[in-house]
Amino acid sequence: MTDKPVYRVGLIGGGRQGTHHARGYQLHPRTEVVAVADTDSENRELFMERFGVPGYETYTEMLANEDIDISAPNLPVKANPGAVIASAESGVKGVFSEKPLAGSLADADLMVEACASRGIPFAAGLVVSSHPDYVKAYKIAAEGGIGQVIRINLYEDNKQVGTHGLNLARKFANKAGVDFVTGFVSNDPHGEYEEDYGQGERWYGGLGGHIRFTNGVECFSSYTGPDYLGLEVVGTHGVIRNIHNTGVGLRMFRTDNPKDNPELLEVEGTFLPATPSPRERDEEGWRKPSQVMMATITAVAEAIDTGDPLEVTTGDDLRHSLEIAIAIRESARQDGKAVRLPIQDRGIMMYPEVWRWHYKKEVYGEEWYREQMTEHVKPGEKYG
Ligand SMILES: NC(=O)c1ccc[n+]([C@@H]2O[C@H](COP(=O)([O-])OP(=O)(O)OC[C@H]3O[C@@H](n4cnc5c(N)ncnc54)[C@H](O)[C@@H]3O)[C@@H](O)[C@H]2O)c1
Known part of the structure; x- marks a missing residue:
């Protein structure tokens, strides 16, 4: 109560x-x-x-x-x-x-x-990125817990127009503005045009690039690399890392004296351990x-x-991460030329995956959808 x-x-x-x-x-x-x-x-x-x-x-x-x-x-x-x-x-x-x-x-x-x-x-x-552990991690990074943050390595394809990794990177960069972005895009059916999805291609490919924040923090975002979707926030005295940009399990490693003793030791007990997230039922x-x-x-x-x-x-955070995603693709469209932010052309369209843009029942059909409305939400109950 x-x-x-x-x-x-x-x-x-x-x-x-x-x-x-x-x-x-x-x-x-x-x-x-x-x-x-x-x-x-x-x-x-x-x-x-x-x-x-x-x-x-x-x-x-x-x-x-x-x-x-x-x-x-x-x-x-x-x-x-x-x-x-x-x-x-x-x-x-x-x-x-x-x-x-x-x-x-x-x-x-x-x-x-x-x-x-x-x-x-x-x-x-x-x-x-809204989890209390992440909110704690942004504060630790901003308050010098790993020294001065200098670089963020991001491993993610950024298919949700920046919602996860790019948003996290900007938060670990203390929400600084972005100076410029250079980028590359794989398998991009929407690279050259901005029409609504048809029946054909489903999404653009991975987005990767270099994001230079106005406070000097640099983010390198790649969709190739380790077999996990995570990040490393690198500071002068340590690292905060995660191997799952949609789950908990942050870890922090640091040294008090990087010059003479650069070995990083884990600071145990700072964050919750990574836990598998089965769809638990009550x-x-x-x-x-x-x-x-x-x-x-x-x-x-x-x-x-x-x-x-x-x-x-x-909403403002996701507006900024969308802007970075769009800048990556605009740079790729111009053969990797640096794109300065803020982006002036606010009308450029960048679609998330087709099943997020449109109603899923229209994308996957009624049978799949009905199944989802019982299995995904409350098992054993009949739909409709
Ligand atoms: N954060 C997460 O983990 C997570 C997981 C799944 C989905 N999502 C997001 O949540 C959103 C909804 O996902 P979903 O799977 O429920 O989508 P969905 O395709 O099942 O559609 C949701 C509902 O919106 C209704 N609808 C469509 N247009 C409408 C309108 N103009 N006015 C009122 N109702 C309308 C549909 O009838 C449907 O019942 C998506 O944006 C998706 O990306 C987030």
């Missing part, structure tokens, strides 16, 4: 991920689920039944008819900007949308501005909301209470 306000949450998109988030809000002591908006009547009705709330076909109707404190868009990416902006304009107190954020910087700018201009905290993505059969989900909901509720800035990943 809590004596603090319990915030009323409206889900926008009650599909696979929206249902999972809704369970998190349902269990969190600071929130309650009060409504859903979903254009698919099958998903909407199932959600209404599962959570005992009214449903609307459009978010416009839900926002007009319900008193929503926290808007929770869990949508195909192409629908995300409109939902976040409409939520902010309707007067909600906080927004926590899924990721990736948007397909263009123009949309990302509008989303961030719609929230920032009204003082609305805007968290984005159920992402490990006794009612629901997929358990993760620690990062509960921490992000807490952060949004507390930001509404206090007006303090969010420490979890925000």
